[in-house]
Amino acid sequence: MTPTPGPVGAVRQGSLRELNLAVVLGRIATADRPPSRAVLATETGLTRATVSALVEDLITGRLVTEAEPAPRSGAGRPARGLVLAGNGPAGLGLEINVDYLAVCVVDLAGRVRHHTVHRADLRPVSPADALRRLVELAGQARAEAAAQGLTLAGAALGVPGLVDDAGTVRLAPNLGWRDVPVPALLAGLPPLTERVDGIPPIVVDNEANLSALGELHAGSGGPASFLHISGEVGIGAGIVLDGDLFRGARGWSGEIGHIPVHSAGRACSCGGRGCLEQYAGQEAILAAAGLDRADLPADTASVRLTELAETGSVDALRALREAGTALGIAVASVVNLLDLDTVVLGGGYAPLTPWLRPPVLDEISRRVLTAAWSPVTVRPAALGADAAAVGAAGSVVRRIIARPAGWLARTG
């Protein structure tokens, strides 16, 4: 992970253009229908003249294109709709997880233009070797992107663990990684993307954070606030506030798996007692449902559980209800604290939503003081298992849209 761009300090004469380019591009990105220059002018308060000039820059920089079929009504010269370009910069998304590598390419508009998943047990593989394999896949993705007219402008990598500001994976328990300096390891390998001013070549971030960003990207586009919970072996959460990921003082926010739900309950590997993970983690649910994780491949666990629940297995239903209750207690804490109106169940939880939702809502309505006035929505994630990779690629795209000047300034 990397420090966020941060609020603008002083506004120099030149920054003015940069800011307005970002404002106009941002409007085009979040609009639900292709806006015309005139609409952009009234929305932003800028003059039509200014908007025209800005849009021209964006078009020549391959960030925006004109969409001819613009819906009309009434008299007057027809507007030319503006949409994000499908042949400009794109983001490269990478993911290393316990049992697969994933690579994807997402264009400015958020469309997934390329996607590869390489299944393999990564636990016995050294970090250097895992990254080598990933770079190989990335090379193919880059060629594929070029064939589609896209330029990879930056990359982001999701890992299931804690990452510090320098991109070092401090701890990824399920992967067996500790203090892995990813940027240094990648430095010796072929570059993943073009060099673009203002876009770091590689950003390493927590998988749960990136999944939340992926969900944000998949949503309607406007600013949103929600809690995205990834239920895997561990339980991680990404907190999106007003359309931005909240990372905390050191980037280690969202460790919802170790929120205490039964303060004097089961001992947890973290040293605490009664952590959520002990009641709603994948292992706990499977054990309660009478399944042995060793019996089935890791990625089929939630599929199997869904089958059992659908056929009405008493054990499975009870296990899910208990897990949902524990989850609800933790979520109630979060909602009390942050006053969020949406909770997204992602990762392995997504297909289990029909069974998890009722007990979660139950606990929320019981424990959240303001629930009566402001209902909380609990819904499954829009993206599937590849949310982290898509979110990683999307984070690159977000960066370009937030500061298009860097891309426009590139030579060529």
Place this chain on the structure above:
Amino acid sequence: MTPTPGPVGAVRQGSLRELNLAVVLGRIATADRPPSRAVLATETGLTRATVSALVEDLITGRLVTEAEPAPRSGAGRPARGLVLAGNGPAGLGLEINVDYLAVCVVDLAGRVRHHTVHRADLRPVSPADALRRLVELAGQARAEAAAQGLTLAGAALGVPGLVDDAGTVRLAPNLGWRDVPVPALLAGLPPLTERVDGIPPIVVDNEANLSALGELHAGSGGPASFLHISGEVGIGAGIVLDGDLFRGARGWSGEIGHIPVHSAGRACSCGGRGCLEQYAGQEAILAAAGLDRADLPADTASVRLTELAETGSVDALRALREAGTALGIAVASVVNLLDLDTVVLGGGYAPLTPWLRPPVLDEISRRVLTAAWSPVTVRPAALGADAAAVGAAGSVVRRIIARPAGWLARTG
């Protein structure tokens, strides 16, 4: 409470000036020693010429004055230090609580220039009457401020309850208020402050939020992230992220009192079980220490408790340890979720910090995964019981400093 200013949309030609005025004034406000124009120029990246022009505007607008005794070293023309003016705009802070009304005036530099506390049991008093008394006190404060050369530019009111965007107190249980439209009630009374562009005449907000802001103001000034916990009859928290109060989707964040700490524990008035308030609220601590709240005036409760703890009362020490443990469990949840590095104990908790801190730190180090790498500081609040009123006044000052153009544009 009111919607936060929000990020600038488009940057018009004129906004450029506004932004740079804010940048320069902000630097002056947060500097630890009076900066010179030259220092400001290098810090902000603006030219000395530009900074001079901006500073001139700020000085003629009575926001900044030159501090003659500027500390020097080396050769060269001596710099003239710039400090926030003590005779310009000021904020009016108001507080209505269960057993007192408070009014204070805070100037740009954060100094408290006037302070009145009016003790009275407010529970039997109607909201309209309470506000009438408050306006009377505010009138005196306004005269006092004028005598000191200050102009009241806006007011904020803290109440112990939930406030919606329109300033209506939806629920203040300990005050017995429900759906009280404060702005409408004040509309019939004499105005509290001058009318300044961009500053709402009255902002109503939760007491815990404002206390957190007060703490932020009392701190070193730089951006900070912390959790401020007000331990009163109820337990409220204010979350400060990067120097800004986090309010949540509807402004109802920080309801830490109803975080479940013992999921199947004591029933709470909110309908849940095992809420923090049941273990670390004022009533719970007093009861556990063998004190009856009815026996002593509300505001002396924590004083009495401190005495008992200092004399080594076994019951009191046990009560505080238990409360601290419960508090620690809740705080651990918050830190796991938000990765904050500082927890401030405010309100009634502040004097009890010596006894509460050990169990709180204990639970944090046990339950927070990242605690080993990133220690969490637990400290008492810098401000006392008047934190909310001071924070309220400070919130007005913050607003002026964040957007000085509004004040500068006023006629006169």
Place this chain on the structure above:
DNA sequence: GGCTATTTGTTCAGCGATTGAATTATTTGG
């Protein structure tokens, strides 16, 4: 004491980006 180096703050012509009005382009409706 006088000179130089050094740093601060101001003045002023120049420039870049936005502005606002006028102009051109393109369609609907009568």
Place this chain on the structure above:
DNA sequence: CCAAATAATTCAATCGCTGAACAAATAGCC
């Protein structure tokens, strides 16, 4: 076919920042 309406562009004017030159004020040195 013409008038009304809306969209987009052109262009001189304007506003605020820039950069360099200049004036001001002090310390150190001979």
